[in-house]
Amino acid sequence: MSILEVKGVSKYFGGLAAIDNLNLTIREGEIRGIIGPNGAGKTTLFNVISGVYRPSSGQIFYKAGKRIDGLAASKIAEMGLVRTFQRTALYPNFSVLKNVTAARHLHARENIFSVFAGAVKKIEEVNIKKALEIVEFMGLGHLKNELATNLPHGHQRALGVAIALACEPKVLLLDEPLTGMTPTEKAQMIDLIRKVHQQGITILIVEHDMRSVMELCKYISVLDFGKLLVEGTPAEIQNDESVITAYLGTEDITSLGGEKVAT
Amino acid sequence: MIYFIWMILAQSYRLIVTIHDWQLYHVVLYGVGAYTSGMLAKNLGVPVFAAIPLGGAVASLAGVAITSVLLRTKGWGFYIATYGLAELIRLSWMKFRNPFGGSTGIIDIPYPPVVAGIDFSARIPYYFFSLGVMLIIMYMLYRLERSRIGDSFKAVSMDPLLAASTGISIPRQRLLACAIGGFFAGIAGGLLVHRLGAVDPKLFNITTMLYLLIWIVVGGTNSFWGPVLGVSVMYSLFELSRPLIQIRPMFFGIAMILVLLFMPGGLEGMVAKAAVRLRRLRGVQTAEAE
Amino acid sequence: MNSQLLLQTIANAGAVSAMYAMIAVGLTLAFGVMQMANLAHGHFFMAGAYTVYALYALHDWPFWFAVAGAVGIGAVIGLAVERGIFRPLRGDVVGGFIATAGLMFVFEVFMGEVWGWGHMRQVPSPYMRAVKFFGASVSFQRVIVIPFAIACIGGLLVFMRWFRLGRALRAVAQDPEAASLQGININRMTALAMAIAGALAGISGGIMSTIYAVTPALGGHIILPALIVVVVGGMGSVGGVTLASILLGFIITFVTTLVDGVTAMMVSVAVMALVLAIRPQGLMGHVVT
Numbered sequence: 001m002s003i004l005e006v007k008g009v010s011k012y013f014g015g016l017a018a019i020d021n022l023n024l025t026i027r028e029g030e031i032r033g034i035i036g037p038n039g040a041g042k043t044t045l046f047n048v049i050s051g052v053y054r055p056s057s058g059q060i061f062y063k064a065g066k067r068i069d070g071l072a073a074s075k076i077a078e079m080g081l082v083r084t085f086q087r088t089a090l091y092p093n094f095s096v097l098k099n100v101t102a103a104r105h106l107h108a109r110e111n112i113f114s115v116f117a118g119a120v121k122k123i124e125e126v127n128i129k130k131a132l133e134i135v136e137f138m139g140l141g142h143l144k145n146e147l148a149t150n151l152p153h154g155h156q157r158a159l160g161v162a163i164a165l166a167c168e169p170k171v172l173l174l175d176e177p178l179t180g181m182t183p184t185e186k187a188q189m190i191d192l193i194r195k196v197h198q199q200g201i202t203i204l205i206v207e208h209d210m211r212s213v214m215e216l217c218k219y220i221s222v223l224d225f226g227k228l229l230v231e232g233t234p235a236e237i238q239n240d241e242s243v244i245t246a247y248l249g250t251e252d253i254t255s256l257g258g259e260k261v262a263t
Numbered sequence: 264m265i266y267f268i269w270m271i272l273a274q275s276y277r278l279i280v281t282i283h284d285w286q287l288y289h290v291v292l293y294g295v296g297a298y299t300s301g302m303l304a305k306n307l308g309v310p311v312f313a314a315i316p317l318g319g320a321v322a323s324l325a326g327v328a329i330t331s332v333l334l335r336t337k338g339w340g341f342y343i344a345t346y347g348l349a350e351l352i353r354l355s356w357m358k359f360r361n362p363f364g365g366s367t368g369i370i371d372i373p374y375p376p377v378v379a380g381i382d383f384s385a386r387i388p389y390y391f392f393s394l395g396v397m398l399i400i401m402y403m404l405y406r407l408e409r410s411r412i413g414d415s416f417k418a419v420s421m422d423p424l425l426a427a428s429t430g431i432s433i434p435r436q437r438l439l440a441c442a443i444g445g446f447f448a449g450i451a452g453g454l455l456v457h458r459l460g461a462v463d464p465k466l467f468n469i470t471t472m473l474y475l476l477i478w479i480v481v482g483g484t485n486s487f488w489g490p491v492l493g494v495s496v497m498y499s500l501f502e503l504s505r506p507l508i509q510i511r512p513m514f515f516g517i518a519m520i521l522v523l524l525f526m527p528g529g530l531e532g533m534v535a536k537a538a539v540r541l542r543r544l545r546g547v548q549t550a551e552a553e
Numbered sequence: 554m555n556s557q558l559l560l561q562t563i564a565n566a567g568a569v570s571a572m573y574a575m576i577a578v579g580l581t582l583a584f585g586v587m588q589m590a591n592l593a594h595g596h597f598f599m600a601g602a603y604t605v606y607a608l609y610a611l612h613d614w615p616f617w618f619a620v621a622g623a624v625g626i627g628a629v630i631g632l633a634v635e636r637g638i639f640r641p642l643r644g645d646v647v648g649g650f651i652a653t654a655g656l657m658f659v660f661e662v663f664m665g666e667v668w669g670w671g672h673m674r675q676v677p678s679p680y681m682r683a684v685k686f687f688g689a690s691v692s693f694q695r696v697i698v699i700p701f702a703i704a705c706i707g708g709l710l711v712f713m714r715w716f717r718l719g720r721a722l723r724a725v726a727q728d729p730e731a732a733s734l735q736g737i738n739i740n741r742m743t744a745l746a747m748a749i750a751g752a753l754a755g756i757s758g759g760i761m762s763t764i765y766a767v768t769p770a771l772g773g774h775i776i777l778p779a780l781i782v783v784v785v786g787g788m789g790s791v792g793g794v795t796l797a798s799i800l801l802g803f804i805i806t807f808v809t810t811l812v813d814g815v816t817a818m819m820v821s822v823a824v825m826a827l828v829l830a831i832r833p834q835g836l837m838g839h840v841v842t
Binding site for chain 2: 818819
């Protein structure tokens, strides 16, 4: 059963198509890799799905035909579709734990009156407990009181995922979760993503590191110039003539099926 | 007395600043509270202690109305437009002699009554009454800042895209912030008008707003104590410099520019930094002693 | 309203539009290049007016020499504000905004102390003649600002389109990062933008000094309509701002003539709110994503 369906979606920026009549169907419970050369429109796709941009044309359906294109980002998150960011997105002046508890907004019942009545204390205790679990799960337990801005890069990326998990998503969109990580950190992150997937969360992952994508995903969609180039299993993708051509002349040529070479 | 009013204004404005909406209509909302409360008490005979919170409610609505028109206008344009719409309200007080009294304003506004043998229209009881109101409002704002709501305001100002991606609706939080801030600003207006017994549009012009900005910026906006410090220090200086009334604005203008350029955390930031340094110094000493 | 008054009002509205255009184009240019602009811009205008007062009315300089002086003073103040406030606060929109609000206080007190509080400085008009405008006589002094505004704004547009420096200015307004990668010196461009803005405010203040009573409060009076014009026209858009100046110049002049000044301001703010509710970026502004 499909949980997310992108139907003929285009997004133009000043006449240039960042994504162009794109169709994509994600099945419930799968872990899908989305790859493509730089500028193929991967991040734009995430921004359109998560409601940062309104698509120029086309429709996006979530769960049995509910149309979500054009909805506010917060509304889409509320429905269970949560994304992470390519940049390191976190609240720099909050502690690690507070970063995660703040993201429990959807599971809080606080309003201006309850602040003074103390009626929400129990819910907040649950939220903090849940946030602690997520922080521990992401391997940040020992850093929970540290300011987010002081964390090393790898931990900041992990915190980004923790923030998304705090929303208890049904579909998680990961935008280059492995960027700038050391090999050890990468291995840990891949392990964590797998664990998240095992909890029954559908995952879409955009990533440059081919080896990791091939390792994580059973099914991969390749974008090029905003269009869907080809879809298939990692083995099919690796041997696909058009994919190899698409990557020709880009810095990613060496990374097909191998470690990405630092440029 | 005026000091308590400034404190309420500065503190409620800071709440709005935590979500990064530096609007320029706060002082006019203070005026909306003053006009509403004064007119309710004078023309409709509403008891003073009921008129004051009603003034707050109307001010809160006015704030929500202005911000909701401008929700999609960004940055500099937003700040300017808040100034413009605040002027619209203020000019309507000048324009409509009936019921607002035009540029001379309204006089003969009722003073508070005698309650439980205490005459609140007298100076000293009213002083303690407004002190009490200020302390209650400060406590509420303090609790609010430490609550999830306060956190979500800060989250929105630090990274709006991230906040939205976790389901926080930015327009809703912004409107909430200006509703709360506007309510307390309106209360401050009520406190003023039932002490003065009169109100006029000049009290709420852009100059007053600029002074409010100066107290806040010089005090620092990073913590709850910044505005407290700002109002305490700057308002005292303001009163002390009364003999220099003509050139006084220049000093405060320069003070604000210097703080913006060289002391981004304001006075509060400086104190906090000094405290950290002191603690570190002491830490070194105890380490040496051991 | 008889036809004589109508024609005079139209001419006045044209003059007011031209004045707003010159002030607001400077503001919007600065906004385009720096993403912030100067709240004390009206005080630049006032500085221009006082310069003409000092040079022409007090020291008997020829009128146009005095106006040239006002241009120079405006440009110098613009440069000083860029160097002292905008450059150190680059990227901090709120900071720049509040700092120039503080600057309003500084200018106002400075002018008041130098030239006297409460004194209305009247600058005698160098041109007593009236021009015939479809049978109505209109003071020459009042409308002379119109050709000047057309020349200045036209010149600015030509400069931005055809000259290398002007094109660099536009490039910075579009994308500062890309522009600096192309080797454009951002600091030079912001300084240039503020100098042009200051000069335009100076020239309009200088020319209009003969019509307005020059007081330390002049800057505060002129800034609100100018800001409204910028917001309505679209921040950063010279064309949109020119259009909005004409729109608001006519609205304000006509409502002032028919009703009063307070109502005129109220109507123009209401127009602004309406425009922003429909088009948050202003009439011809770009959507910033």
